[in-house]
Amino acid sequence: MWCRALLAALMLLTSGCASAQPPAPATLAWSDCGDDFECARLRVPLDHAQPAGEHIEISVIRLPAGGDRIGSLVINPGGPGGSGIDYARAAPAMLSQDIRERFDIVGFDPRGVGASTPIKCLTDDQLSAFIALDATPDTQPEQSALEQASKDFAQACQASSPKLLPHVSTTNAARDMDLLRAALGDEKLTYLGKSYGTLLGATYAHLFPGKVRALVLDGAMDPAITRQRLNLDQAKGFETAFRAYAKDCLTTQSCPFTSKTPEHALAEMSELLRRTDKDPLTSETGRPVTEALATLGALTPLYDRNSWPALSESLAEAQKGNGTLLLSSADQLVGRADDGTYSNQTESGMAITCADTPTPPSTSALAQAATKAAQAAPVFGSYVMWSILPCTFWPPAPEPPATLRAAGAAPILVLGTRRDPATPYQWSQSLADQLESGTLLTYEGDGHTAYGSGSTCIDTHVDHYLITRTTPRDGTRC
Structure with a gap:
């Protein structure tokens, strides 16, 4: 950047x-x-x-x-x-x-x-598939799939915008x-x-x-901090915000958690995402709500305290297997319109991030960092850390x-x-x-x-x- x-x-x-x-x-x-x-x-x-x-x-x-x-x-x-x-x-x-x-x-x-x-790398369908892909790999095949998709993303950006990139x-x-x-x-x-x-x-x-x-x-x-440290801090920031949301939520009758403490609410959220990883939520649009989309949908309302009631409603529906509201929040964050078209904010954001990352981590280093991030921020750590994997396959960036x-x-x-x-x-x-x-x-x-x-x-x-x-x-x- x-x-x-x-x-x-x-x-x-x-x-x-x-x-x-x-x-x-x-x-x-x-x-x-x-x-x-x-x-x-x-x-x-x-x-x-x-x-x-x-x-x-x-x-x-x-x-x-x-x-x-x-x-x-x-x-x-x-x-x-x-x-x-x-x-x-x-x-x-x-x-x-x-x-x-x-x-x-x-x-x-x-x-x-x-x-x-603008930078434009993928078709709308390709971008939808990339965003919905399992971004918290638990097995080697899942990690290989994420690695290949990230490499394809980087190569598509280089092919479509070779001069600008x-x-x-x-x-x-x-x-x-x-x-x-x-x-x-x-x-x-x-x-x-x-x-x-x-x-x-x-x-x-x-x-x-x-x-x-x-x-x-x-x-x-x-x-002044490395990209891995930045992602770790950000994951912890989302966890802090979620605790603040959960603490407030537990004082309301509409709160979707059965827990009595913010820490237990975090555990419930982690469990919901684990279930979604194995069995995606349904949606009224017909699009499966994968773990990645559910995570994005939960992150979005944390940006604004006024959106906390909407998050409670989304999670209450998700607990019943309906991810429609979470999907809507995820689409908002990644710039997807109702007709399935995207702004280029995801692609340009990745391009700028990678251009500002002169020494991106290798896949193995990122896997280790994601494991540590999951320990420090159990709900969001692994997802946030893996999000920069395309930078591993980016053209060399100048030192900032x-x-x-x-x-x-x-x-x-x-x-x-x-x-x-x-x-x-x-x-x-x-x-x-x-x-x-x-x-x-x-x-x-x-x-x-x-x-x-x-x-x-x-x-x-x-x-x-x-x-x-x-x-x-x-x-x-x-």
Whole structure:
């Protein structure tokens, strides 16, 4: 997940001497695209090391500021593979009136994603089969099947996107973002990134510290840990979130567990998945709900505390053998529409993840890591760890920056949620420490990311920082 920058130096001969002149920033030709939004395309180099070579296009959208404009606020929803175009479309419900008055809200699909020269590897039927495959192999034949499917996935991506695939890292996307900043006419970047978007923002700050105006990094990833450690931490994060859900669930009459404690509820969940591994659940669509799909369906509602009642309903139906609701949640997470078509978020997300993993583990190393992960996080550990197996068969990736210090950058605000299922709180602590100008703001709550989650305290601090560039006191809690 890493990127580079577009600069074409023009060599002009004057009085027999060559002199380099910086090029004018790229321009954006905006056109109306409905609901007060404007859309444009930004041309960027395929390979930032060769700015005069082949170019690709980045899809951009903006909602113009409604009042006393400060500049642009570039936003990213995470993923990797999440569409910044779709995210910006939700800005009226996601961002405060104050922010929408003062900033143009700008979203973009990073290279390889959505409407921006996308990565596409498999047919919809092939992708359905891959996602539903047993991803927690218990036997050697199951492991061999998963290994072959992962290899086929990687080879399909290389065959369909041979030019783009080596250039979809986060470093490349961060360099694209600097070209976008310049094309927007902003001297410095104002940015809100969530989840994976924090890695994109931190990488930008590291590459262009003098171009930082204000960066909010919400639900941070930790760039200093290995991919296996990241997956292990994330699996533990989902278990922590599930315990919090189970504790709340056990106080309600609609709770599907017969247990009296969160730990026993976790055991019931593990047993449900074991049964599904042997005998998939049925669904009203006719699609079998395999263990992998049931796991995805259980993970999805953990992202948002408001979805906990829906998870209880899904699990109650699953206990009766009906996986329809779990399947619906799984489809939501992987970008599958009702007609069976997929967005490219799964494929682009894998491509970016693998591009950011310079030393992927071997299958045998991943098997050992999955066994340890299952001990540390019995419900989700093995599944989360095996999810990166395609990277084992990916083209070699460049080494990312060793440490993202962003030395010399303006103050950067890092948000961490105590019981965040997908980006554990300690990652935000770590990133705030790594960034030379990082300030940590803590949300004592549940769910994935904090801004816009219902905490007036968090939202007030973030809005004040974006507008005034003044951070709260480091270590402030809401």
